[in-house]
Amino acid sequence: MAKAANGTEQMGGGVRVDGETIEVWPKGKSKNYMERTMEDERNSTATIRNGTKRCTACGRELPLTSFYNVKKGRDGKHSRCGSCEQRRLKDYRRDHPGANAIYLLRYRLKLQGKPKGTPLITLSEWNDLCAKHDNRCAACGIQGTLQIDHIIPGGPSTVDNIQPLCSSCNQSKGQREKPSFYE
Numbered sequence: 001m002a003k004a005a006n007g008t009e010q011m012g013g014g015v016r017v018d019g020e021t022i023e024v025w026p027k028g029k030s031k032n033y034m035e036r037t038m039e040d041e042r043n044s045t046a047t048i049r050n051g052t053k054r055c056t057a058c059g060r061e062l063p064l065t066s067f068y069n070v071k072k073g074r075d076g077k078h079s080r081c082g083s084c085e086q087r088r089l090k091d092y093r094r095d096h097p098g099a100n101a102i103y104l105l106r107y108r109l110k111l112q113g114k115p116k117g118t119p120l121i122t123l124s125e126w127n128d129l130c131a132k133h134d135n136r137c138a139a140c141g142i143q144g145t146l147q148i149d150h151i152i153p154g155g156p157s158t159v160d161n162i163q164p165l166c167s168s169c170n171q172s173k174g175q176r177e178k179p180s181f182y183e
Contacts, residue, residue: 047178048075057084066074096128101148120157130164137166139173152177 016045052061056079067077068085078085093100102123109120115132123131126148148157153175155161165173 006034053077055079055084057081057088096123097145098123098130101146102126105148109157120163121159121162123158126162126164127157129162133164136164137169138163139165139169140167148171 048073052063053067053075054061055067057082060081066081066083068082068117070078072107080088102121106120123137129148134143135146137146138149144157144166147170148169149158149160149163149165150157151163
């Protein structure tokens, strides 16, 4: 253990056991750094106290069951309560209608084991394609929520092989190619 210039104990990162107390701090950080960090956590609005946690969006103190679990969270819980997070997601989906279609396309490609560099339609290309069809289904012309459809099933996910279809037409088309579907 070394003394830092300011007189605090400093280790090369790791664990110090002092009686029954175990302290852990990152490499190159002083004990004072960890004390300040722990104080910040005690004062944080996202800290768990007595089985409850304060939502960072609405500020209410709620039971832990009101928060979604997250792997990356400091305490294993989301910083916003379930109702605030659902409201945020609903607003995002309303403001970015094509983003969910692109997300689902990327997810399907991942499940199929396709490499990350696989050409993929972008959100702006999808929005342009929908605008080209006046935000209507390419098959029946109905206006509503559109889904990404591959003209040639299993083909590339590029603008040349994508068309906007309503859910009814997309399910009717299935795995058939475009010409046989429209006949």
